[in-house]
Amino acid sequence: MVEKMQRNGRQLRDMKHLSARPIFQDKLPHRGGFTGPREDYQEARQQIEKLSRSNARLTKKVCSTEAREAARVRHLAYHDELTGLPNRSLLMDRLTQATAQAARQHKQGGAVVPRP
Numbered sequence: 001m002v003e004k005m006q007r008n009g010r011q012l013r014d015m016k017h018l019s020a021r022p023i024f025q026d027k028l029p030h031r032g033g034f035t036g037p038r039e040d041y042q043e044a045r046q047q048i049e050k051l052s053r054s055n056a057r058l059t060k061k062v063c064s065t066e067a068r069e070a071a072r073v074r075h076l077a078y079h080d081e082l083t084g085l086p087n088r089s090l091l092m093d094r095l096t097q098a099t100a101q102a103a104r105q106h107k108q109g110g111a112v113v114p115r116p
Contacts, residue, residue, distance in 0.1 A: 078090035095111060102109040 078087060078093065079085060080087050098109055098111075
């Protein structure tokens with residue numbers, strides 16, 4: 001332990017010739033040296049606000065795009081893509097709904113289906 005402390009002391013004496021200048025001085029945000037904590041805080045705050053606004057804008061855009069695509073998928077599930085007319089799936093869905101409603105209300109119903 002004593003040897004280690006002596007070695008560390010020698011290392012510190014040997015390192016006195018080193019200067020305390022910034023290592024990456026050319027890569028600092030402002031030429032001339034370090035910025036103060038207040039400028040750093042304000043710059044960070046501005047960047048956070050800018051990112052926050054950008055995030056809100058992108059979230060709104062993604063949500064509206066997702067809603068539009070979901071509505072398109074629902075429409076295509078029950079309508080012909082070429083003509084936009086209701087398809088057989090929509091007919092079966094509506095017949096099932098009508099049958100369930102008639103059963104709940106204890107009524108009878110009927111449907112006329114033409115032959116192809």
